[in-house]
Structure formats: structure tokens, C-alpha cells
Amino acid sequence: MTTRLHGVLAPVLTPFDAALAPDVGRFIAHCRWLVDQGAALAIFGTNSEAASLSVAERLSLTDALLEAGIPAAKLMPGTGASALTDAVELTRHASRAGAAGVLMLPPFFYKGVSDDGVFAYYAEVIERVGSGCAPIYLYHIPQVTQVPITLALIERLLKRYPEVIAGAKDSSGDWSNSKAMIDRYAAGGFDVFPASEVFLSRSLAIGGAGCISATVNMNPAAIRRVYESWSTPEGPDLQARADVVRRIFESAPMIPAMKHVVSTFAGEPRWRTVRPPLVALDPAVGARVTTELAAAGFAMPGYPRH
Amino acid sequence: MTTRLHGVLAPVLTPFDAALAPDVGRFIAHCRWLVDQGAALAIFGTNSEAASLSVAERLSLTDALLEAGIPAAKLMPGTGASALTDAVELTRHASRAGAAGVLMLPPFFYKGVSDDGVFAYYAEVIERVGSGCAPIYLYHIPQVTQVPITLALIERLLKRYPEVIAGAKDSSGDWSNSKAMIDRYAAGGFDVFPASEVFLSRSLAIGGAGCISATVNMNPAAIRRVYESWSTPEGPDLQARADVVRRIFESAPMIPAMKHVVSTFAGEPRWRTVRPPLVALDPAVGARVTTELAAAGFAMPGYPRH
Numbered sequence: 001m002t003t004r005l006h007g008v009l010a011p012v013l014t015p016f017d018a019a020l021a022p023d024v025g026r027f028i029a030h031c032r033w034l035v036d037q038g039a040a041l042a043i044f045g046t047n048s049e050a051a052s053l054s055v056a057e058r059l060s061l062t063d064a065l066l067e068a069g070i071p072a073a074k075l076m077p078g079t080g081a082s083a084l085t086d087a088v089e090l091t092r093h094a095s096r097a098g099a100a101g102v103l104m105l106p107p108f109f110y111k112g113v114s115d116d117g118v119f120a121y122y123a124e125v126i127e128r129v130g131s132g133c134a135p136i137y138l139y140h141i142p143q144v145t146q147v148p149i150t151l152a153l154i155e156r157l158l159k160r161y162p163e164v165i166a167g168a169k170d171s172s173g174d175w176s177n178s179k180a181m182i183d184r185y186a187a188g189g190f191d192v193f194p195a196s197e198v199f200l201s202r203s204l205a206i207g208g209a210g211c212i213s214a215t216v217n218m219n220p221a222a223i224r225r226v227y228e229s230w231s232t233p234e235g236p237d238l239q240a241r242a243d244v245v246r247r248i249f250e251s252a253p254m255i256p257a258m259k260h261v262v263s264t265f266a267g268e269p270r271w272r273t274v275r276p277p278l279v280a281l282d283p284a285v286g287a288r289v290t291t292e293l294a295a296a297g298f299a300m301p302g303y304p305r306h
Numbered sequence: 307m308t309t310r311l312h313g314v315l316a317p318v319l320t321p322f323d324a325a326l327a328p329d330v331g332r333f334i335a336h337c338r339w340l341v342d343q344g345a346a347l348a349i350f351g352t353n354s355e356a357a358s359l360s361v362a363e364r365l366s367l368t369d370a371l372l373e374a375g376i377p378a379a380k381l382m383p384g385t386g387a388s389a390l391t392d393a394v395e396l397t398r399h400a401s402r403a404g405a406a407g408v409l410m411l412p413p414f415f416y417k418g419v420s421d422d423g424v425f426a427y428y429a430e431v432i433e434r435v436g437s438g439c440a441p442i443y444l445y446h447i448p449q450v451t452q453v454p455i456t457l458a459l460i461e462r463l464l465k466r467y468p469e470v471i472a473g474a475k476d477s478s479g480d481w482s483n484s485k486a487m488i489d490r491y492a493a494g495g496f497d498v499f500p501a502s503e504v505f506l507s508r509s510l511a512i513g514g515a516g517c518i519s520a521t522v523n524m525n526p527a528a529i530r531r532v533y534e535s536w537s538t539p540e541g542p543d544l545q546a547r548a549d550v551v552r553r554i555f556e557s558a559p560m561i562p563a564m565k566h567v568v569s570t571f572a573g574e575p576r577w578r579t580v581r582p583p584l585v586a587l588d589p590a591v592g593a594r595v596t597t598e599l600a601a602a603g604f605a606m607p608g609y610p611r612h
Contacts, residue, residue, distance in 0.1 A: 276429075
């Protein structure tokens with residue numbers, strides 16, 4: 001069992017080249033910067049456009065990070081997929097690589113599926129990967145998947161697979177749901193990560209494990225400081241300053257807006273590229289976002305210029 | 307350009323073995339029976355649990371059918387996927403195999419995507435596959451994907467790729483939408499297939515191309531007769547009789563219910579197996595469905611006993 005990942009994780013943005021292929025060099029550089037700033041790496045999340053990547057592309061990017069010396073102990077790859085066999089392959093690969101955990105979407109094509117069916121999916125993956133399966137974090141993002149990770153499902157999975165089910169990412173944006181997950185299961189070692197730093201102080205105060213937040217991609221050090229100092233006198237101010245930055249990103253389509261901002265700080269226009277069905281940010285919106293960030297004193301210190 | 311597929315197509319059920327792997331032998335036997343009964347084969351649709359299969363599994367099943375002598379001219383494989391690169395690989399493979407067409411879902415993970423983004427996805431696939439791309443049928447199933455194929459999108463795609471965009475499957479269940487697709491685009495050679503035989507007579511009457519319907523898996527000959535004879539004096543009665551069978555299947559979770567019924571006629575309990583997140587049919591519901599079908603005089607003549 002690896003040490004449990006707590007703290008601040010980025011669902012790592014995936015850079016593409018002009019042909020829409022993943023740009024391995026920029027991916028590694030971005031991950032290195034994030035780790036240097038105190039963040040861990042939830043590669044292949046929703047904000048990574050992971051659903052737009054093939055299994056082979058995900059495996060190859062993971063291997064490239066490891067070969068570049070990014071520690072497996074910093075990695076929580078997304079390994080959920082519609083196809084059972086894809087989820088097994090991705091989870092097995094991450095487990096063998098020694099990843100600190102895997103973040104698993106439920107199967108997201110069929111709608112109106114039962115908890116029985118989602119339980120069977122996770123159970124099948126866990127049984128097939130077998131011993132050595134990385135700790136599994138359940139990924140609750142019902143507004144996208146339409147397939148919720150219910151509290152009843154968590155309870156069943158924890159009961160059946162207490163050694164493997166390690167926690168959850170709650171992307172519902174519903175604080176009462178994150179709180180219910182923490183209140184019921186955190187004491188037993190179930191690590192709950194809300195998907196936005198706006199919930200960071202209040203979740204840590206009741207036993208949350210950190211956050212896995214899109215904006216960690218740009219603002220890792222400031223969010224890390226909230227994590228470390230939320231209970232000190234400066235905590236509320238640190239939280240409020242991080243929230244200002246978060247809200248600016250939330251005022252635009254998040255993934256293209258984040259790529260736009262990284263592009264600006266990297267001096268690399270190609271960072272703006274997204275894969276269909278996403279579309280690049282309207283330049284006027286991009287200009288507004290960067291102006292607002294500048295007014296808030298936002299920067300990406302030490303970000304590698306490409 | 308291959309001859310356009312018109313008529314009656316089955317979104318072919320995918321049989322699994324006890325280890326949840328596709329059962330190639332039963333898949334081939336099922337496809338042979340369907341072709342013998344006058345149906346063509348929309349393999350890897352929603353009812354095929356295609357989203358629960360990996361790309362490699364889909365490619366391998368396609369190759370197995372072709373090696374078994376099923377004509378490529380009878381095939382309309384589903385090649386849509388969340389991941390652009392998967393959709394390209396599947397579409398390229400089907401095109402090279404000489405498939406009569408491909409049925410393409412829009413990318414279905416992200417919600418609230420724009421027509422611009424969905425257009426870019428289809429355009430990218432078409433450009434990458436290049437010359438020799440099989441005719442593409444757009445797959446409108448908004449209750450599952452949450453990403454509609456709008457009339458405006460069809461118009462843009464037809465204008466840009468008139469040689470490739472060949473039609474649509476309309477699984478919305480909304481007759482006014484199927485009718486609008488036919489009224490606007492059928493005269494230009496855009497072939498519209500509603501997803502249920504209950505719309506078959508009325509769609510053929512205004513220029514529809516047939517249907518791609520789940521229940522063709524069990525009831526191909528009767529639905530084929532509606533297709534051939536809808537405008538004869540016996541047409542209304544044929545339509546009404548097919549509708550009775552359809553309604554019985556619709557009274558239960560469709561995919562498990564269809565597998566249950568095929569299992570019964572094949573004498574092969576393993577036909578009932580579904581992949582998670584679907585769950586097998588409640589046996590009591592299965593018994594009710596088979597009783598109602600028997601009362602309606604339903605049978606699967608000549609279905610191969612395994």
C-alpha cells in the first residue's frame with residue numbers, strides 16, 4: 001500500500017499539437033511545474049479532455065511522465081471508461097506503475113442505470129486487476145455522467161472492498177453532498193476531495209482530504225497554501241484570494257479558458273488547442289479573463305516558457 | 307461508392323460468454339440468421355452494448371464476421387466514440403473493410419457542447435479517414451448522449467461533405483423530428499432511419515429509408531414484410547402486428563429483455579449475459595415477457611439452437 005495522497009491535486013490539462021496529438025514535452029513540463037509548486041497530478045480527468053483520448057494515448061502519456069522522472073507516488077490517473085475492458089486495462093497499467101491511486105468514473109454512456117449495475121462495474125474492475133490494485137477514488141460528476149456515485153453505492157463498495165476503495169472526488173458542486181460523504185465515511189479512512197478549492201477550508205475542517213480542482217493547473221501554490229494554513233489566522237484571507245481567481249475562471253468555459261491562460265504565461269499559442277467537441281475560447285472572452293486575472297494580481301511564477 | 311443500404315437493420319445484440327468476453331460463434335450465428343431473414347446489420351449500436359466494448363473488441367468482431375462470409379455490404383458498424391482517435395480508427399477500419407456505411411454517435415462525454423464542436427468532430431474524422439470513407443449516418447439519440455444531432459448541424463455537414471454524409475438514425479422517438487429530417491433532406495439523398503418499426507409505414511410513405519430497430523434482432527422477417535408491403539392492402543395489418551411485438555419488448559428494460567428472449571429461443575442461458583453497468587433481467591419480468599410474446603403468436607423461426 002502506497003502512502004495515501006492528501007492535499008492539492010490538478011486534473012492535469014492535456015496540451016495538443018497542431019495535429020491535435022498530445023504534446024508530450026509540454027505535458028511533462030506542465031506536470032513538473034505543478035509538482036514543484038506542491039501539487040499532485042490527477043492526470044486524465046474531465047479537465048484533461050481524457051474522454052477525448054484513446055486508451056493507447058493515455059497509457060503512452062503515463063509512461064512518458066514516469067520516464068521523465070515524475071514520481072508515481074504523485075499520480076492519480078483517471079481510469080474510468082464506458083467500456084469495462086478499457087477501465088480494466090487503464091487501472092491495471094496505473095496499478096503496475098505504482099500510481100498512488102486511480103480516479104474512476106462510472107461507465108457513462110447508458111443512462112438510468114442502477115446502483116447494482118455500477119457496483120458490478122467497479123467490482124469487475126477490482127476483481128480483474130486483482131492484488132496490487134491501486135487505491136480507487138470514485139468520481140462523482142453527475143452533471144456530466146448522469147450516473148451518480150450515491151452514498152448507498154459508496155457504502156456497498158466500502159463493505160465489499162475496504163482495502164481498495166480509498167475515497168472520492170466530488171464534482172457535484174453540492175457542498176451538502178461532499179459534507180455527507182465526509183461525515184459518513186472519512187473517519188473510516190475514506191478520503192473525500194471536493195472538486196473546487198472554494199470548499200477547501202470547510203472540508204478540511206470536518207475531515208476532508210484536500211481538493212482535486214481544475215484551477216490547480218494555474219494556481220497551485222496559492223491553493224496549496226490554503227491547504228497548509230486554513231486553520232491559521234491568515235487562512236480565511238488565503239481562501240478568499242484563491243476564490244477570487246477561481247471565480248474568474250468559472251466566468252468562462254473552463255477548459256478553453258484555462259488553456260488560454262496557460263498559453264499566455266507559457267508564451268505558446270498552441271496551448272490553446274482543444275480536441276473536438278470542445279472549441280477554443282472566444283478571443284474576446286480570453287482577453288477579458290486575462291485582464292481580470294491581472295487586476296487580481298494573478299501570475300504563474302516560474303512557469304516554463306516554451 | 308457502395309450501394310446505399312435501405313430497409314431493415316438490426317442494432318445487433320452482442321452475446322457474451324461467462325467471463326463477459328464477446329462470444330464470437332454466437333455473434334456470427336445471430337448475424338447469419340438476421341441476414342437470412344432479410345435484415346442488415348448495424349453492429350455496435352446502443353443495443354449492442356457497444357459503449358461497453360473496447361475498440362480492439364469491436365475491430366476483432368468485425369473481422370470475425372467478414373471472415374465468416376457475412377458480406378460487408380450488409381454492415382453498418384457503429385464507429386462513434388468519445389475519443390476522436392477511437393472514432394477515426396473505427397471508421398477507417400470499417401471503410402477499408404467495405405462496409406455499406408457507418409453509424410456515428412457524436413462524442414458523448416461532455417455536455418452542453420456546441421454544434422461547432424460536434425461539427426468539428428465529424429469533420430476531423432472525415433478528413434482523417436480521407437478518400438474511401440464509408441457513407442456516414444449521423445446517430446441522433448439525445449436521451450442517451452445529451453448531445454443532439456440538430457437539423458442545423460445536418461445542414462452544415464451536408465453542405466461541407468455531401469459525398470460522405472449519407473443519412474441519420476433518429477432514436478429520439480420523436481416522430482416530428484424524424485419527419486422534419488425526411489422532409490428537409492430526404493429528396494437530396496439523405497436516408498433517414500427511425501429507430502423503431504412503429505414509425506416504419508409512415509416514414510416510408512414520406513420518403514424514409516427504413517428503420518434501424520432493436521426489435522429487428524428478434525422479429526426481422528415480420529418487420530421486413532412491413533417494409534416491403536406497407537403500401538399494399540395488408541400493410542396496416544402487418545404494421546399493427548409488428549407493433550404488438552415491439553410494445554411487449556418496450557414494457558421491460560429493452561437490452562436485457564431482448565437477450566432473455568433470444569436466450570429462450572436459442573436454448574442458451576448465456577445469451578442473457580450483459581456487461582455492467584447493465585444488469586440481467588429480473589426472471590419474473592422475463593417470464594411475463596415470454597408469456598405475452600407467446601400469446602401474441604411470436605416466434606423466431608429457424609433461429610439456431612446453440
